[in-house]
Amino acid sequence: MESATKILRVGLPSGSLQEPTFALFAKAGFAISGASRSYKPSVDDPELSIRLLRAQEISRYVEHGFLDCGLTGKDWIENNGSDVARLCEMTFSKASSQPTRWVIAVPENSPIQSVQDLQGKVIATEAVEMTRRFLESHGVTATLEFSWGATEVKVPDLVDAIVDVTETGSSLRANKLRILETILQSSPQFIANHSAMADAWKREKIERLVLLLKGAYAARDKVGLKMNLPESRLAALLAALPALRNPTVAHLAQSDWVAVETIIDEKIVREIIPQLKQLGAEGIIEYPLNKVVY
Secondary structure, three states: OOHHHOOEEEEEEOHHHHHHHHHHHHHHOOOEEOOOOOOOOEEOOOOEEEEEEOHHHHHHHHHHOOOOEEEEEHHHHHHHOOOOEEEEEOOOOOOOOOOEEEEEEEEOOOOOOOHHHHOOOEEEEOOHHHHHHHHHHOOOOOEEEEOOOOHHHHOOOOOOEEEEEEOOOHHHHHOOEEEEEEEEEEOEEEEEOHHHHHOHHHHHHHHHHHHHHHHHHHOOOEEEEEEEEEHHHHHHHHHHOOOOOOOEEEEOOOOOEEEEEEEEEHHHHHHHHHHHHHOOOEEEEEEEOOOOOO
């Protein structure tokens, strides 16, 4: 009965990060369901209570103790100035495996050429505090307007510049904007409340969760590869294919044959398998990975 009362409250981002976050949790072994109907989706771990919230709010709720831990962007932790324990960073987003960037953007034909040229200008952004601190660090004072969205369309008619988040820059280019400066690179971070980390049970639960999430993240874009080959060809195969780092080699029941198993980047498999075959490998098997724990 005592263990049943122990619940870890976890905040996960709704919106664009929701789908890749759920996929990461699934690979870590946690199935989350019912998110389309409620901000309290169910999860197949009775010791977890999931809350779906805007990424912009999660770090504040973790800091103030409404949540024990959560996953949110570094950008919103910085913008909120939240005092939280940062446990790990995992670079994933809706469009790529690269960090997102918060940038200052101006119209292509704008006379503004530097951050100093923003003195006295009007800037629209959702990340008001982060932008204010950046401008202050450059000795610039500007009027900052909070933007609820569709920030790109506000220049040049309503504001002189915007500060917005971008992954590829395609939306900015489509709106005939050019990047003036990058304020911050951001990736999702798993964070925790300091009081939760001081509680023995919660700390252990959080650390186990982080371990599994990091293992699932490490397995992204990688596959397992195993094969058999004559032992006499092993040295030549490893010398020719440096991508096969630290493989596991085991002798087979058949004399003078070995089994080789390794983890490899998925993007090079299509090139490496024909080479393996040419070097004498047989019974080549490629298989997906859920977790890689180092």
